[in-house]
Amino acid sequence: MALIQVQYPVAEEIDLVHLEDLKQLGADLDATTPVQVEMGGELFFTFEQPETGVGEIIGIIVAMIVLVFAFGSVVAMGLPIGMALFGLALGVSAMGLLTFLVEIPSFSPVMASMIGLGVGIDYALFVLSRHRENLASGFPVVEAAGQAVATAGQAVVFAGGTVVVAILGLAVAGLPFMTAAAIGISLVVLIMVLASVTLLPAFLGLVGMRVNRRADRTHDVSAPVVLSPRWRRWGAHVSRHAWPYTIVVTVLLLALTAPVFALQLGFPDEGTLPETRTERRAYDLVAESFGPGANGPLLVAVDLAGDEAIVEPLAAAIEADPGIESIAPPRVDPTADIAVINAIPTTSPQDDATFDTVTRLRSEVFADLLGDSPAHAHVGGQTANFADLGNRVADRLPYLIVAVVTLSFLMLTVVFRSVVVAAKAALLNLLSIGAAYGVLVMVFQWGWGGSLIGLEGTVPIVSFIPMMMFAVLFGLSMDYEVFLLSRVREEYVASGDNNAAVIRGLSGTARVITSAALIMVSVFGGFVLGEDPVIKMLGLGLATAILVDASIVRMILVPASMTLMGDANWWLPKWLDRLLP
Secondary structure, eight states: OOOOOOOOSOGGGOOHHHHHHHHHHHHHHHHHSSSOOOOOSHHHHHHOOOOOSHHHHHHHHHHHHHHHHHHOOHHHHHHHHHHHHHHHHHHHHHHHHHTTTSOOOTTHHHHHHHHHHHHHHHHHHHHHHHHHHHHHTTOOHHHHHHHHIIIIIHHHHHHHHHHHHHHHGGGGGOOHHHHHHHHHHHHHHHHHHHHHHTHHHHHHHHHGGGGSOGGGOOOOOOOOOOOOHHHHHHHHHHHHTHHHHHHHHHHHHHHHHGGGGGOOEEOOOGGGSOTTSHHHHHHHHHHHHHOGGGGSOEEEEEEOTTOGGGHHHHHHHHHHSTTEEEEOOOEEETTTTEEEEEEEESSOTTOHHHHHHHHHIIIIIHHHHSTTSSOEEEEESHHHHHHHHHHHHHHHHHHHHHHHHHHHHHHHHHHHSOHHHHHHHHHHHHHHHHHHHHHHIIIIISOTTGGGGTOSSOOOEETTHHHHHHHHHHHHHHHHHHHHHHHHHHHHHHHOOHHHHHHHHHHHHHHHHHHHHHHHHHHHHHGGGSSOHHHHHHHHHHHHHHHIIIIIIIIIIHHHHHHHHGGGGGOOOHHHHHHOO
């Protein structure tokens, strides 16, 4: 067994081409020599894009089935799918232009595909459903499309705006790679919103009455719209039992959220990848021959400040640490007055003990030895970077939550002219996201059902996943909230009866919301079938949160709580009403 470490001359000049060249070298060696050659390392982590295609295909197939059953028309099924695919192609292509301004992380296109497909189909579905409802009420095609954009389209604009605001809120974290990813993903969402209120009504005008079933292609019926009797009965049932439903559902959500207190941030190392990947095979070979710590060496960089004599004592002190297996001979550059020491830990990269070793080196070993020296030492390398990233996320996550919740609260207050509705929406979204966090802990940290999604063992929660999930999910949850409450408010303004407005609003939107949620859950769930545990984690978290939000929260907790609060739902101080646009 031999281990060859490759170092490139200038880190800033490395790109995807270097990874492809390295893979080709490995393939050539496998073909021309009798030895087994496997590769891993930071080049793969930085530039290797996760396998895609399965999640998108599954999501599209499920979406087609759901839409055919919901609308009974191939044209009505094809419009949301076509709009989403067009917007996704345009958005991902536009991300290529963004790379001239900011460096987009390699995982951004996968996340953009995941989120873009979901919101693109949802937004088109919202507008299309209202358009068909207007046709059933007797509106001509052009007027029906205009009314759909004025009502459901307005809800889409505000919902999409909330998603964009929430995702861009990642900039609050102060992590450049997350800010760049947020810009790329929000661009795709913005394109989906624009397509839903521009291209979609144009296509609705082109297809005319073909958007309906063949039997329903007449618009001279001026009968009022018949709301779903099944959902009307459900809304009335929830309203009659508002207190029991509110208590039971709240307890259930809190129980799902409880595992969050055991959340451990870290990063899955290459040992969690499937054995079909060369990185995993390289990881196993290195761990077997050189110990688990050889897969995550620590890089100690020393600014000597003229004290070159400190190198040997420092190297000896590092090697004497109980968490260090061995060190390589120090390398000193007299011209730059810099020394570099490679240290091999005794434990694997994702082991908590490795992070403890990094902390001990910084706080104890360096402090004791360099206290009187002008030299400064720093611990880097991929393992230390992940530890620092986890700490940074833990520190900044509260700021992100406050920023996103505040901005969303202000937007919802403007839309619905109600402080109570906006505050309730923010609170319920937090419960949905908390439940998704809890499920991630149960599956990935505790291993409950991990084998069902292809996990070979427990892994820590990727440090940036909670922050990314919060921004995305808070925005997506607002989609359903805005669509449901927009209809409830329409009914309330027309009738002034809060309970009747809640029931009619629910019965008028429930089928669309549940269909849209089923599509989005399928899109996100499809990514759980991928190889990369990071993508599995994100897909499962997003799918769980949408499932909880669209079923338990929107269909039970929202109508129950709005029934309990009555007309107080729509309270807005007069002075605030005058200030809001």
